[in-house]
Amino acid sequence: MSATEARRSARPNRTLGPGHDTFWEWCARGELRLPRCTGCGKLLWPVASACDHCGGGAFTWERQSGRARLVGWNVFAQSYFKGVLETPYTTILVELEDGPLFVANPVGFGEADMAPGLALELRFVPARDQAGDFDLPVFALAEM
């Protein structure tokens, strides 16, 4: 097993299929891209087949800057993914620079560092689920 394989984090399953696959393909290229509705301009997350603002079905995949601000965080003590994720673990809710709220995990920092508004930046970590290997977008403290 390569060093990357040994580090690859087992994760609960992604939602896959048309559109969703495109999101993860961009992640594999090291880019966080979200669909922007060509009808009304709304940036969508989660990916959906129809815009939840105008109902439109056509999107362009827009690269995100990777900058975000911390909105909130949870520490999971109860295990909802037995055998895949060990508790406790921390999740964060961030607001991407272009607006959408995005659920992720913190890397390189923890609860003690957290406060609303904390400046963050995008990272990818190697992961795998039952569908295969993928790169998971997460957030680290923004470098000054």
Add this chain to the structure above:
Amino acid sequence: MAGIAIGCPPPSAGLSRKAAIVGVAESDYGADYAAQRAKAPGWVAPSPETLAPEVFAAALADAGLAREDIDGLACGFLYGGPTPEEMAGMLGIRPRHTMAVLGLQRGSLPQVCAAIAEGKADTIAVITAVASRSLGRVFGNYSGDGGASATYYYFNPWGWTSQGAHWGLSWQHYLHAHGHKESDLGVVPVQLRANAMLTDNAVMRTPLTIADYLASRYIVKPLRLLDMCLVNDGATCLIVQRADLARDAAKVPVAVAGWGSAAVTENKLDALVRRHLADEFAESGRQALAMAGLEHSAVGHLEGYDASSFHLVNHVEGHGFAKPGTALSAWAAGEFAPAGRVPVNTAGGMLSGSYQHGWSQVVEVVRQLRHECGARQTPGLEVAMTSVGETDMVHPVLFTRGL
């Protein structure tokens, strides 16, 4: 922007007070819970088949009606059960109208009222049963089918799921915004436990203190075990009757006077975490009051859907019983206690009373409006409200004493 929740009949004034609740019954939640934990030899896990006939018979007795008087049957067995037709056979009735009801939040009670208004039946028994604990159900993992909202499964790769996570974020945002400490939320489970101790069939009836609350383990921080509602077995039966027939009821009839519904249509996490569903509470509440022809000041009692303690804070503020940011200090001051300004969840709610997905709170409203509640009675109550305010929708119903 709030849209109408799927399944709820429109809040038309023409449907107001067309039906009234003339009989209620519930299983003994506390006794069943204790029996399930003890698992004495010969104990059998409750099921809809065992629970429904008991609550049906008890509701008939409460209404002073006979089996033959029931010409409609609505069944809601959330974790599976017989079809309404099969249940009718088990109950020994031959209703001319049967319907499945999916859950209180889907507008089930308005659906029953609309069926009566449309002449499909005159006297409908509404039986709901929950046997989740006996099936070993643990809450948190959702699949993507059956209409389950994307936020419950889409963020799974990051380990995110569950009601606790949704509402933990909402509570955290609120506590930062209003300068609270985590321990401030404890006043809600403490009050509801005190209320359950006044309720004979409540599940949790031992005293609870703030120290107990703070000692309880986190589920999804910042929400603790004692912030989360019970998981227990039980059943309820309501006898809902056409208003003109209900005037002759054995006990004071409780009219279904109005309802509302509003659903989040986009930006769900923002609506829940940062805006606390304010638009949805306001719109659905406005609909219900307009349909009932009542002012907000007339509402004297609230039964809110306390899937967590913070849900209930949200209901109280969202429905205008406390200004934003003030509910917890009002709770600490006793404003929502049985003797308070606006009694809330007087039978212990879902935190300490029973987790019947809101149905037991309809039963409590009926008993309160009949003035049957003894030590936990809201004095002189004339108008009460139930509300289910979930992660992306709000559905209040208004009830009045008499017709």
